[in-house]
Amino acid sequence: MTNNNSIEAELLEEMARWPIFDPHSHIDPHRPAARHLDEVLGYHYYTELAHSAGMPADRVAAELDPDVRARNLAEYLDRIDSTVQYSWLLEIARTFYRFPSDRITPRTIAELIELADHRRDGEAWDRQVWETSRLEAVFLTNDFDDPLEGWDTSTFVPCLRTDDLVLKLHEPRTIERLRSASGVDVQDQASLREAIGALFEKFVSRGARACAISLPPDFLPRPASPRRAVTPIRKAIHGMDLRPDERDEIRCAVFWTLAEFCDDFRLPFDLMIGPIRNVYPDGVLGGRDLFDRRVSLYDYRELFNHFQGVTFPVSTLSPDAGAELVAYSWIFPNVLPMGHWWYSNVPAFIAADLKARLQAVPKVKLLGYYSDAYKLEFILPKFQMYRRVLAKVLAEDAIRGRGWTVEQALEVARLVLLENPRRIFSGVGRPASPSTKI
Amino acid sequence: MTNNNSIEAELLEEMARWPIFDPHSHIDPHRPAARHLDEVLGYHYYTELAHSAGMPADRVAAELDPDVRARNLAEYLDRIDSTVQYSWLLEIARTFYRFPSDRITPRTIAELIELADHRRDGEAWDRQVWETSRLEAVFLTNDFDDPLEGWDTSTFVPCLRTDDLVLKLHEPRTIERLRSASGVDVQDQASLREAIGALFEKFVSRGARACAISLPPDFLPRPASPRRAVTPIRKAIHGMDLRPDERDEIRCAVFWTLAEFCDDFRLPFDLMIGPIRNVYPDGVLGGRDLFDRRVSLYDYRELFNHFQGVTFPVSTLSPDAGAELVAYSWIFPNVLPMGHWWYSNVPAFIAADLKARLQAVPKVKLLGYYSDAYKLEFILPKFQMYRRVLAKVLAEDAIRGRGWTVEQALEVARLVLLENPRRIFSGVGRPASPSTKI
């Protein structure tokens, strides 16, 4: 083990020197770092795991004082201190707050709250976390009506999130937001398309480098039939009642339109496949969604075939769906396995998926990892977790098992962590003319 | 490896000193240990594996003499001596019978039969196996009409098994047994409910600490509609023919009623999800059931939401469903991953599931292992198999991978093996008044 251990350590040490390119997060560019511990502990992983372990949801209610909320949660942390999510927390406490203890408990929480208090430091603290983590670029998740103003979009990179357009077009609020954001008087399918085009124009002109969406298991993308969709879309826009098949028609038509604009504007289209929202409605905020494991990428075959010019970085939620993603990435040039998402973002599942991806998918297509973080502080410990798994897999499978040199292993690690994401999300930008299809 | 090996050995040595709390078995409390080798070799794992490897089913027919049956089976053991199930057998032979050989063969079987003969020792042998194994409590699987008399229910703990009520209510024999066991003249839905309540009364008063059921993949629990079920239930009780949808209505209604009583009586409700009975009807006894891997816990969402006061220890049969159970246990406070069941009870699958559970489920919710044994002798080797996997996973993932101390690892091991099952199946007993819902 000594040999393997030292090779692993060598790989990890080298990777720890690299910058971090994070192609998916939920960071707020106006307030990227946490200025109070409550913003760290409020991450749904902690509230939902504590709740799952017995904490009543109201102990972390939104109306509570941040100090109280943090102290309440601390009472339950000993129940979840075996989880990998807790290890991120401890790593944040040690790295960013110089927290001296081993465990975060009701006795040590007051000290930690004080150490983590950066309310007076303002943006200086954002910069410090950014530098300590060696961040290079962090992708955002922007609502389609985000004004995209007030920050440097070369570091906090915009990404057009489109769930609302596809899944909630029938809600009056969505149409209002779309009219206001696009400046188009959306009344029917044609003006809907025009409005979406205007969003792409705006996002790309302000530096967006990806479009993204999360899709439930019952969504089956299929070629849009403008004729079939025209009436349901008009009904949705005018707030009329819709049959289930009409809602489905709308989802399909809007989704297909988005893919067409991704093609026109050469934007990668991140597909995050699997979540079902609100499966456990009494859970804490952000801790209510789950999935049905009976999904298959076979449902996406027409999409992948039709849009051969669009790059689809794909994340799947159900851990047991990972092997199928390897096969689809191996065959379809435009399907790329991206990161390890949410319920699959656990070292046991990462290791299994990563081994297979490294063995069977062209190395230039591997998009290693993203943080999915809401606060900057989480990016480093999450990437470190991934780097540890990557170092172990490379040391055992590639160097020991297949005779690679350390240099070969690091070359692949660098592709996976840095060069592939940089190249694939390079934001080459919009082509000469936007879509004129209808 | 030396280091890891010695840490693993240290962990295992410590765990081997602990008592065993076994929250699910099929032990007969009147005859817990095997008094003849045939009772060990008759375990379905050996007969079905030998049959699968070429032994005709009639070589172990019930009407044969026990010695003959054991000798017949011994002729095929060399074909299955690579399996982990065979390793339990060898461990029993060595630990309990001081069998001196390495392999059980037609040449050594006579000696083993003699060594294993405890017919004259009676209950003294039961006690000796109990003590050698350091057993603390062994949960039973009791038919709903078990008189529950004649043994110490603090060591052999009753558990109400309810498959027959849910899946076979339409069989006349079930209704007769229910009337006789409950003392209620079951004639309709109301009296059915009354009878089931009487069963819970009796079981809880005699020390039951769990209700349990195994459910096929096509069972979809849904909120009971008493109005919809009233006629099918009456037809079932009176032996009339039922349409498939009526049978399904009955299954749902009875199951929901059971969950309500678990709520009222504060009994954990063990869900064992997946088996399909009699898929291979010509197999040996106990070796005919399999599964369809296309199952999802998403089908159980309404149950988990509705009965937030009921603890559901869940076992899934299909090994590839294990990752989903991790996610559902991570989100739902009342869903607990329990043991590694039947076709999933193989070190390769245990290791994969265990790693993920330890990384992503609150440690206080992990119900490590149960034996599922029919004879006391199997409890120790099965728990030892689990302890070995646990020691390895903790040594590699937690101590080496995440920097835990040996003490931290043992603390989690103790929770998983002992303290969680003790607490969760503590049998706090019935509340003030039983259910009056109808």
Add this chain to the structure above:
Amino acid sequence: MTNNNSIEAELLEEMARWPIFDPHSHIDPHRPAARHLDEVLGYHYYTELAHSAGMPADRVAAELDPDVRARNLAEYLDRIDSTVQYSWLLEIARTFYRFPSDRITPRTIAELIELADHRRDGEAWDRQVWETSRLEAVFLTNDFDDPLEGWDTSTFVPCLRTDDLVLKLHEPRTIERLRSASGVDVQDQASLREAIGALFEKFVSRGARACAISLPPDFLPRPASPRRAVTPIRKAIHGMDLRPDERDEIRCAVFWTLAEFCDDFRLPFDLMIGPIRNVYPDGVLGGRDLFDRRVSLYDYRELFNHFQGVTFPVSTLSPDAGAELVAYSWIFPNVLPMGHWWYSNVPAFIAADLKARLQAVPKVKLLGYYSDAYKLEFILPKFQMYRRVLAKVLAEDAIRGRGWTVEQALEVARLVLLENPRRIFSGVGRPASPSTKI
């Protein structure tokens, strides 16, 4: 690690001395070895991975000169040199061509093309590859109308491939080929059966030792109803249009007939479950098929029950279906897990499946590996890949984990690699009289 490493090396060294028995390939017995590098690089793994990594499909078009095609592909090999498939290529280059470089690149490709040129050596080269690889027997994949003449069928063993009969009976070309190959004037169900019987006669008389078929996920085998199938079969034979249910009826009826003849002729029936053809129609030749992971062997229960006299070596395509195959092989005497197929033929998936098979399936039923190769040169590196995984699993799980001796481990390895395939595919041949069922 030192100890484990040296045990692994010892196991591997011993296995490398054994002959190779390869129970499934696509070798052409008239031209078994590659006489030009293009025949090696033309393997779909390289063209599809290079295409997936950005190579336009026309760079390897059939009409190009072999040298040009090889050089074109070489431009993309650096993008896939992390894959295990590339490692086979490098092993071939070093073992058979004494290629001195580490990487195959546009700069080194000319040298490799020259070294690999055996066009003048003819059959001497076939023999040399055969001997260097220590091949003992290589099973073929023969079309039902293959004349089966011109080679030694004790080394290149015929295998009746039946996809066309089951899946394409409605194509006029199939009926013509069947008439011509069987000498039967196929006009209806009875003469169809007679013709299929004649194929079995011929194949068995010429040394065939298996029947094989690959089946899509939507195929559900069910007992044939001759009455129901009679009209659809007649319509298919006479080129009339068929409804989807009629096509399905034909697939079922022909498949069931094949199983009956396998029973009569005592031929193992290899089931290769899962592929969907042409999911990505614009892919390179051989690189267009994928799967839907939502499959279950439960769909095959009636087949396995009905044909208890037929041995079914089963391969499943979706890697996550491997655990279910373990359970079905553990229960059904006539179901045997065979090799690691196509998208599952990656060390990460092989290791996971192999561990579970070794722990839970009788050792006499394990059919370790087959090459699936199109050219002889691939058999050795593919078997070496499998042997490495097997050596590692045996060293870690069996020797270190369960205390086996090296001899015990090698005994199992020998069964899995050699003795089981030899025995199960022994070609005991046809019984006294062929099927007379109708």
